[in-house]
Every structure is written in C-alpha cells, then in structure tokens.
Amino acid sequence: MDEKKVELLKDGKRISGRAFDELREVKIKLGVLDEADGSSYIEWGNNKVIVGVYGPKEVIPRHMENPSKAILKCNYSMVTFCSKEEHGKMGPNRRSVELSKVIREALEGIVETNLFPRTQIEIYMVVLEADAGTRIASFLGAVAALLDAGIPIKDIAVGIAAGKVGGKVVVDLDKDEDNFGEADFPVALTRTGDILLLQMDGKLTKEEVEEALGLIFEKSEVLLSKLREAVEEKYSKEVVKELKFSNKIIK
Amino acid sequence: MLDEKTRIVLPGDVIREKVNRNEAGIVREENNTKYAMVVGMVREGKFIPLEHVYVPKPGDPVVGVVSGERRGIGYVVDLNTYYPGLILSRGLRIKLPLSSQIFAKVARIESGGNIVLTDVKRLPMGRVVDVPAAKVPRIIGRDMAMLKIIKEKTGVDIYLGFNGYIWLGRRGDVAKAIKAIKAIVSKAHIKGLTDEITEMLSK
Amino acid sequence: MEDVHKKIRKSYVEFLLEKNERMDGRDFFEFREISLEYGMIGTAEGSAIAKIGKTTVIAGVKFEISEPFPSDPEKGILITNAEFLPLASESFDLGPPTEKSIEFSRVIDRGIRHGEIIPLEKFLLDDGKALALFLDLYVLDYGGNLIDTGSLAAMAALLNTKLPKVEDSVILRDEYQGPLELRDIVVTTTFAKIKDRLILDPSLEEEDAADCFLTIGTSSNYMVSAQKTGSGTFKKEEVLELVDKAFEKRKDLLKYLNNIRD
Known part of the structure; x- marks a missing residue:
C-alpha cells in the first residue's frame, strides 16, 4: 500500500460526489469493428475498452482441440498509453495473464461451449484508457461482443467492483479509491445470481462482504438495463459498425 | 424500424412464442421452459434471432469453395463455418480443382468434425460473398420473394447457402445486387424492407 | 463484402482493372473515405484514431525521462512501436511482433525522424537527462493499407500532443508547457502494382492481388522515406511517376491534419 494517505471521504461523502451505492456513467456500443465476428466498445467512467470476438472456428493446431466442447481463448491487454502516470510496456505481463x-x-460459465466441440472462440479485450475497474469493464465488453456475434450464451452477465473507502463499503471504485482504499472486490454474475468472477484484496469483515455482495447484486440491475438498451439501440435503425468516442474532437 | 409491436429478446429471456427455424444454437430448453441463447426479436407472435452462429444440419443447402484435397478421401471445402466441408471422391463424377465454387446439400456431420456434402453442383467462376447466417432468411424472403426481385432487377444469377455464402454469377449488374444484399443485411430487422429494396433496385 | 478466397479475389480484381475499374468504384489514385478523431484518450499526452476505408489505427503519445543515446547525447529520444491486435483480423495472432508489424512501425518512424519534424534537441534537460517520446500504434481493424492509416494516426497524435512540464527530472503529468513543437507534417501514400497498373490506397482485396507496393513519405518539400514491399518489381519510370503522385496526393491527407492545431 502507498505511504501517501489520501482522504477518500469528505464530510462522510466520496470525493467524487457519488453516493456509496452509485455507479459511474456507463456507455455500451455493440458492433464497432468490421473484421471481427462481433465487437463492442465500453466507456465506464474514464475507462475505455474495445472488444473483438472471433468464432467458433477450427482449432489450430488441431491437437489442442477439445472433442466435447469449444475452447475459449481470452486475452486482456492494455495499451501503453492507458495510464496517466507512465508509459507502459507493450506485450503481456503477469497481471494481464492473470486477468485473461x-x-x-x-x-x-455462460458460453454454450458444448454446442461446438473441436472449435475455439477468441475474445480480445483491449483497454485504451484505464480508470480502475478495467477487468469488470472488459468483462462487460466481452458479453456485449458475444451478443453482437450471435455466439450462444446461457444468460447475460455483468460485474461490479465493490470496495471499502474510509471504512465505508462502496460500489464501483475509481482510481484513487482503488489505490488508496481498504479493499477491492470485483464480482461478475448472471441475472439468475450465479457468480462467475470473484476476486478480492484488502481487508473486509464478514459483514462487510455480505453488505458488498448485497450492493453488487442490487446495482447489477442498472448495468443489465444498460446492456438491454445497447442492444435495442443497435436495432433501432439500420445497423452500422462504427467506433465513436466521447469527449474528443472529430474531423 | 423497431416499433411498439416488436420486442427485443436477450439470452436468458424466456420465450413463449413460436420459433421459426431449427433451434440449435438459438434456443435451449430447461424444465419445459424455452430460453433464448442469442439476441432476437419477437414480432407477430414469432421469435426471430437477429444474430446467430450457423449450425449445419442434414439437408441444408450450402455454397462452398474447394480449399484442399485429402488423398484417397475427397475434397475439403470452405463453408464459412467452424468445420470443414468434405466431398467424398467415391462416386464423384465431376472435377473439382482448387478454388472451385460449389452448391451442395449437407448429408451428415461426422463426429470427427467434417460436414459431408452430397448433390454437389460445380458453379462457373463467379463471386462468393459472405453474410451473417441470421440474415439469410431475409435475403430469401417469404416464398423467395426477396431473392426473386434481386435476380429479376439485376439479371444476376444467385445461389444462396444457409451457411451464409452467396454465389453471384458474373453476368448482370453484380454491383447492384451486392448493394441490395448489403442493405438487407443492415436492415433485416426493419419492417417494409422488401418494398424498400424493390424501390432501390428499380432506380 | 469481399470475395472469400484470395485466388477468386485476385482474379476478380484483375478482371476489373483490365476494364479500368476498381471493386469499390474508385479512381486509380483516389483514397477511400477518411476520418480522424483526436484527443480522446485522457491518459495520453497525445492521441488520435485514423480510419481509411475500414482500416482503423489508434496512436498514443507518452513522455518519459530517459538518458540520451550515447551516439546522440545532445538530443532527446523518439521511439515508435506498433502492435497488430488480434481483434483486427483473423490473420493476426497473439505473440511477439511479426516482421510485418515491425516493418510498419519502422517505416512510419522513418518519415517522422528523417523529416526532422520534432525538434529533439529541445528535449534535453538541465542535468544531462532528456525527454523520450513514445509513439505507439495499435491496429484495431484491418481492411488494407495499414501504413498510410498508421502514419495518419501517428501524425494526428503528434499534432494533438501537449508537452508536459518537467521539474527536477520528474514529469508533472497534469501540467503542460504547451503543444509539442512540430516543424512540418509528414504523411505517407502507398501505391500497389497489379499487373502493370498502379493504384493508390489498396483495399484488402487489392493487397492480395498486388505484385508489390511502394510507400512514399513526404514532408512539404522532400521525400523523407520510401519502402518497396512485396516480391514484384518496379520500373524506374514507375517510381518517378509515383514520387510525383505522392506529393500530389499528400494534399488529400493534409486537409484532415491542418485543423488539428487551430
């Protein structure tokens, strides 16, 4: 943990002004790349993630194939300029391997892999700008891209990174809260409440874990509606694949 | 355009409506309840998938391109899907050099992962383009209405595969036919498309 | 909507060129539709995304403190790198840089460096250290002609770049000295040769049909880089014709870059 002590709560409120159970703004766009079988672009707070999926397709080399189901090949990566403080290195690192x-x-837990034995499905998640919660935003992008591709899944799923700041359990940590808070607790789940992803670091009591999970389950509804809205938006008119950013200058 | 009478369906949603086509890879059943596995829409009491993976089944008409040979067995065919197509040499009376374009029917899918083809017809050299599998029914249209209009108005000969490959002959206004196909793919979910395409092709 | 097999695509492209036509109806020396966005990545000191046809490349600039190269102790450093992301094409795999992605980043770097558009001598700091400018390019969608798209993204990102303040050899990430000083604008124009016909900005299908390519980088008055790729050959006259065309077609790209610094 950092030596610098940063006050994350002011007068009992989060520095960002958000309520303890308030998510940052999330935008989801389905269908942004031409070559990929399915794709999506997510803006979550200042996080920006682009996802492309391919498949199901033949496995190469063939001896790697699974005779009873499709294998998923997932890769999470960050561009070198996604952090303010430094220039990152190109290529995988231990963290990106673990997150993948x-x-x-x-x-x-959701892709219907047994429908496609001896195949592989590739999912590439690229973080263009990072602001805490990138794995959760990438997961959301992956689900959206699978919907875009028409790859069958059991149920839609979303995730939220909960945590603890200034002794209070909160949802959707931003960068300072993630760096200087007391716990980071990302969880992803289906609509039916099956937990697909769960990690934690920091210090939480059992009561705090329960409180955090309760908040995560509750607030996931917000994201599920956003996902549905994004799908409806794709078909509200002619389907056009384009990638558009917020707060930018267009030519 | 999506209207009040149309509802978007997401994977995991319960479907009570009639499902138009073979459900493999589109709908699953659990405890007598049907659930969507892909994005679709419900319109006029029917569930229509908007995107899905092509799951080959016996009887499917397909368009393919010969991509290789397996000595003593037959020809490997690219069918735009996750298993290769296979044309057995035994009983085959036509020649199939590399890059030949063919129209055939799916005979069976072998457990080893080959899609064995039958009733193979070799097509003259044309263009083969690909469309998402979910849009193929829209390009055919009810009672082949959409396909007929494209063929009539452009003079292009067209073979369509359920696998999403479309063969277009070199004669006729191929560019116009492709323009129409692209429009159908991007607007498949919109009502009144047949009229719109007819108008586009009449210009 | 392209033909699904290289051989079919090639024969169709050639068939059309014989009639002086291109698959998408363009003139021989016409670019596909171009669009440019910049400044959209808040964490980068400069960023831009360029699209030519369906090809999309994003570029980002980050500064770090470094030691000058012993061979050039009076200058700061420019380092250009690229990654062909697997999500951009079925033909791109995960793994270390391929010869194509290395060539791509080196050719783009070459024009910027030899055009001397960045005053690297001004990157020297008081204590003998220097600023290093990292220019990183990522291919997001591959529809043909990566180099011109990458060059455009790179140049736009540089035009969008703000130089951060440096205090005691530490970069102050949220404070800026002003826009990065640039002496000129460099762009590349890539030509393909297909059966003795020369065309600008090959699409993916045209790339597959081509015998070879010539990429020419230009600044206002000079050719600053050139690269012939592919195993076909060019005649001297063809090269000279394309140098002329490069200066002419440069203007088509400049109009997207000229207003970034208004």
Missing part, C-alpha cells in the same frame, strides 16, 4: 484467465473462466 479470470475473465475466461467467468465467460466459460
């Missing part, structure tokens, strides 16, 4: 695995295992 954790997200893959979460998606394996």
Whole structure:
C-alpha cells in the first residue's frame, strides 16, 4: 500500500460526489469493428475498452482441440498509453495473464461451449484508457461482443467492483479509491445470481462482504438495463459498425 | 424500424412464442421452459434471432469453395463455418480443382468434425460473398420473394447457402445486387424492407 | 463484402482493372473515405484514431525521462512501436511482433525522424537527462493499407500532443508547457502494382492481388522515406511517376491534419 494517505471521504461523502451505492456513467456500443465476428466498445467512467470476438472456428493446431466442447481463448491487454502516470510496456505481463484467465473462466460459465466441440472462440479485450475497474469493464465488453456475434450464451452477465473507502463499503471504485482504499472486490454474475468472477484484496469483515455482495447484486440491475438498451439501440435503425468516442474532437 | 409491436429478446429471456427455424444454437430448453441463447426479436407472435452462429444440419443447402484435397478421401471445402466441408471422391463424377465454387446439400456431420456434402453442383467462376447466417432468411424472403426481385432487377444469377455464402454469377449488374444484399443485411430487422429494396433496385 | 478466397479475389480484381475499374468504384489514385478523431484518450499526452476505408489505427503519445543515446547525447529520444491486435483480423495472432508489424512501425518512424519534424534537441534537460517520446500504434481493424492509416494516426497524435512540464527530472503529468513543437507534417501514400497498373490506397482485396507496393513519405518539400514491399518489381519510370503522385496526393491527407492545431 502507498505511504501517501489520501482522504477518500469528505464530510462522510466520496470525493467524487457519488453516493456509496452509485455507479459511474456507463456507455455500451455493440458492433464497432468490421473484421471481427462481433465487437463492442465500453466507456465506464474514464475507462475505455474495445472488444473483438472471433468464432467458433477450427482449432489450430488441431491437437489442442477439445472433442466435447469449444475452447475459449481470452486475452486482456492494455495499451501503453492507458495510464496517466507512465508509459507502459507493450506485450503481456503477469497481471494481464492473470486477468485473461479470470475473465475466461467467468465467460466459460455462460458460453454454450458444448454446442461446438473441436472449435475455439477468441475474445480480445483491449483497454485504451484505464480508470480502475478495467477487468469488470472488459468483462462487460466481452458479453456485449458475444451478443453482437450471435455466439450462444446461457444468460447475460455483468460485474461490479465493490470496495471499502474510509471504512465505508462502496460500489464501483475509481482510481484513487482503488489505490488508496481498504479493499477491492470485483464480482461478475448472471441475472439468475450465479457468480462467475470473484476476486478480492484488502481487508473486509464478514459483514462487510455480505453488505458488498448485497450492493453488487442490487446495482447489477442498472448495468443489465444498460446492456438491454445497447442492444435495442443497435436495432433501432439500420445497423452500422462504427467506433465513436466521447469527449474528443472529430474531423 | 423497431416499433411498439416488436420486442427485443436477450439470452436468458424466456420465450413463449413460436420459433421459426431449427433451434440449435438459438434456443435451449430447461424444465419445459424455452430460453433464448442469442439476441432476437419477437414480432407477430414469432421469435426471430437477429444474430446467430450457423449450425449445419442434414439437408441444408450450402455454397462452398474447394480449399484442399485429402488423398484417397475427397475434397475439403470452405463453408464459412467452424468445420470443414468434405466431398467424398467415391462416386464423384465431376472435377473439382482448387478454388472451385460449389452448391451442395449437407448429408451428415461426422463426429470427427467434417460436414459431408452430397448433390454437389460445380458453379462457373463467379463471386462468393459472405453474410451473417441470421440474415439469410431475409435475403430469401417469404416464398423467395426477396431473392426473386434481386435476380429479376439485376439479371444476376444467385445461389444462396444457409451457411451464409452467396454465389453471384458474373453476368448482370453484380454491383447492384451486392448493394441490395448489403442493405438487407443492415436492415433485416426493419419492417417494409422488401418494398424498400424493390424501390432501390428499380432506380 | 469481399470475395472469400484470395485466388477468386485476385482474379476478380484483375478482371476489373483490365476494364479500368476498381471493386469499390474508385479512381486509380483516389483514397477511400477518411476520418480522424483526436484527443480522446485522457491518459495520453497525445492521441488520435485514423480510419481509411475500414482500416482503423489508434496512436498514443507518452513522455518519459530517459538518458540520451550515447551516439546522440545532445538530443532527446523518439521511439515508435506498433502492435497488430488480434481483434483486427483473423490473420493476426497473439505473440511477439511479426516482421510485418515491425516493418510498419519502422517505416512510419522513418518519415517522422528523417523529416526532422520534432525538434529533439529541445528535449534535453538541465542535468544531462532528456525527454523520450513514445509513439505507439495499435491496429484495431484491418481492411488494407495499414501504413498510410498508421502514419495518419501517428501524425494526428503528434499534432494533438501537449508537452508536459518537467521539474527536477520528474514529469508533472497534469501540467503542460504547451503543444509539442512540430516543424512540418509528414504523411505517407502507398501505391500497389497489379499487373502493370498502379493504384493508390489498396483495399484488402487489392493487397492480395498486388505484385508489390511502394510507400512514399513526404514532408512539404522532400521525400523523407520510401519502402518497396512485396516480391514484384518496379520500373524506374514507375517510381518517378509515383514520387510525383505522392506529393500530389499528400494534399488529400493534409486537409484532415491542418485543423488539428487551430
């Protein structure tokens, strides 16, 4: 943990002004890339993630195929300029390898892999700008891209990173809260309440865990509606694949 | 355009309506309840998937491109799907050099992952374009109405596969036919499309 | 909507070129539709995304403190890198940079460096350290002609870049000295040769049909880089014709870049 002590609560409120149970603004767009079989673009607070999926397709090399189901190949990566403080290195690192695995295992809980034995489905999540909660935003992007591709899934799923700041349990940590708070607790779940992804670091009492899970389950409704809205938006008119950013200058 | 009478369905939603086509990869059943597995819409009491993966089944008409040969067995065919197509040499009377374009029917899917084809017809050299599998029914239209209009108005010969490959002959206004197909793909969910395409092609 | 097989695509592209036509109806020396957005990544010191046809490349700029190269102790550093993301195409795999992605980043870097558009000598800091400018490019969608799209994104990102303040050899990430000083604008124009016909801005299908390519980087008055790729050959006259065309077609790209610094 950092030596610098940062006050995350002011007069009992979050510095950002958000309520303890308030999510940042989330925008979801389905269908943003041309080559990929399915794609999505997510803006969550200042997080920006783009996702592309391919498949099901033949496995190469063939000996890696699973005779009873499709294998998921997930890759989470960050561009070198996604952090304010520094220039990152290109290529995978230990953190991105772990997150790729954790997200893959979460998606394996919903993708109907037994419908496509001896195939693979590839999911590429690229973080263009990071502001805490990138794995959760990437997971959301992956679900949206699977919907865009028409790859069958059991149920839609979303995630929220809860945490603890200034002794209070909150949802959707921003960067300072993630860096200087007392706990980080990302969870992803289906509509029926099956938990697909769960990680935690920091210090939480059992009561706090229960409180956090309660908030996560409750607030996931907000994200589920946003996902439905994004699908409705895709079909509200002619389907056009384009990638558009907020707060930018267009030419 | 999506109207009040149309409802968007997401995976995990319960479906009580009639499902138009083969449900593999589209709808699943659990405890006598049907659930969607892909994005779709419910319109006029029917559930129509908007995007789905092509799941090959016996009897499906398909368009393919010969992509290789397996000595002693037959020809490998690219069918735009996750298993290769296979044309057995035994009993085959036509020649199929690399890149030949064919129209055939799916005979069976082998457990090893081959889609065995039958009733193979070799097509003259044309263009083969691909469309998402879910849009194929819209390009055919009710009683082949949409496909007929495209063929009539452009003079292009067209073979359509359930696998999403479309073969277009070189004669006729191919560019116009492709423009119409692109429009159908991006507007498949919109009502009144047949009229719109007819108008587009009449210009 | 392209033909699904290389051989079919190639024969169709050639068939059309014989009639002096291109698949998408363009003139031989016409660019596809171009769009540019910039400044959209808040964490970068400069960013831009360029699209030519369906090809999309995003570029980002970050500064770090570094040591100058011993061979050039009076200058700061420019480092250009690229990644062909697997989500951009079925033909891109995960893994270390391929020869194509390395060539892509080196060719784009070459024009910027030899055009001397960034005053690297001004990146020197008091204590002998220097600023390093990292220019990183990511291909998001591959529809043909990556180099011109990448160059456009790179140049737009540089035009969008703000130089951060430096205090005691530490970069102050939220305070800026002003826009990055740039002496000129460099762009590339890539031509494909298909059966003795020369065309600008090949699409994916045209790339598959081409015998070879010539990419020419230009600044206002000079050719600053050139790269022939592919195994076909060019005649001297063809090269000279394309150098002329490069200066002419440069203007088509400049109009998207000129207003970034208004």
